[in-house]
Amino acid sequence: MERADYGMPFLLQYENVAWYEDGKVRILDRRIYPTEVSYVECTSHIEVAQAITDMVTQSAGPYTAAGMGMALAAFEVRDKSAAQQLEYLNKAAHTIGYARPTTANRMTKITSNCVEVAKIALSQDQNVVLAIFNDTIDSLNRRYTTMDKVGRTLLRQLPKNGKLLTQCFGETIIGTLFRAARESGYDLEVFCAETRPYLQGARLTASCAADLGFKTTVITDNMVAYLFETQHIDLFTSAADSITRDGHIANKIGTNQIAILAQTYGVPYFVTGIPDEDKKNREAIKIEQRDPQLVLECRGIPNTLPNVEGIYPSFDITPPTRISGVVTDKGIYSPFDLESYFEKEITRFY
Template structure:
């Protein structure tokens, strides 16, 4: 399969997501992009795991970083016995997979697959490092190809000259939706909620939309009701970090309140992604609590007095009654009928 990142903006080109080469994983630092274009170089798998924890990369970026981190772990352990190499990679798998708790189930699918690839390579007397690296590139291609199918379904629901509201940074689906609009010659404009406190919507989603030539407007997170009451919004869409089979989705904190407003104003909310086979219901979703200091500052400048407190839940959970549909590679599913996705497609090879 040819590389699926053709026409993609800077953030979605493979080498800029996460890339292993010659004993180093290189990750574009999304915490400061586009203000600065800098890379974080990781020389150990532990540094890759820390980069994921520190949100050097977010959205689907950690899935690629996880695979490349496992290639680096293989490189680190190359001089050990086969038994010790596998033990080392098993430890690396768990460390990387649990770098962020809400998506640990998805990350574990990736790192354990890398461990299996390493076992096969070692048994065959070939390089596990190169095998893991190639598997990660194959996974990238597969994910981009799959999300392009999702984009083809989603764009059917957006009229020409339509207006789309986004939340946070939907990574692959954003790129694929933009590329599909260009290929279908469909003119769209985007409103991007800025997504405090990390500003992924303002810095990442808006950057992709603008770089690919679409009219792009950033709004602060507390302008949603004004926007919906004063402008025509055809669709609200987001990706999801978890989609449980009872129709609850976890996405960047703030998604829930936008979904409530969208329902009030009669705007459809379509979630993009693949349901999680191992998350049966809402109770299986774990919300990551991050350092509250990040709420009390912006770009390193503190804007509260000493003694003021904050909370920082990374995600919130939107109930199914606020979701119009979950858009998958197989089409639209009611959030109340996600189990049928697995009846038709029991093997989830998305990652």
């Protein structure tokens, strides 16, 4: 089987994202990587959904975990009648699909497609588990290939020795950007905002950049203005958990404030990803409120007195006025002209 994860950093190789095998799904625990290389092992699709909710895997990792989780759900009812299997898989599709509310529109596309794959497999007396697993690999190949186009388009906005600021962890786009940069002889310098409270920028994005040999520097989230004043940053980039048709984007909390600073200092901000066909405007974005305790501690160590309160909105919304362009598989679009993206054939990559 030809795979599209060649030359990718360790944590973006398929087996190190999420992997189904022998009645279990193994998910790399990104909450503690790279301090520890440890996997969460799930023996039911409900455990997979909980792992997604608990952010064992983040960014696009849940999309892979969702497909593998559906293969596990099929394994759980492999000895039942066809009708019972489909009923169970439909329930599993909902459970996994809504594990993270903000991206439920994307996740349910994956899980619903797995149900359709199961229907075909059952009608042809094929192995349902294997059919869903293979379809998940096909989906991974599509996504990696699609995001490779995005990464290469973004790379063209950078000089050969450019300085890049990232926010959070853009998963496949980050990996394909760095892979393309290495293949094309770019000598990038990468600055990663740490991304509190899970530190995805420090642990995940920085690891990908360092894995592929680029000079990598981590900054705390409150150092961005200093960075813009003291370093010549060529470009700020992030992925997006949602891109609405009217040009608003939802991404990890803190993205909007970096966009404000980038605009103030004249640094272009390019968002990467595929616009959401079913989200017309910012009102369609649901901001997930997570456990505030995570803000009051770092890696389980409390930073405050017990009577101190916290707040943890997972995402914020950046308006189109602060975005220089949206980099897609079809090229770069103005955030004010995303409707034209849908005039062409829509890419299926989940």
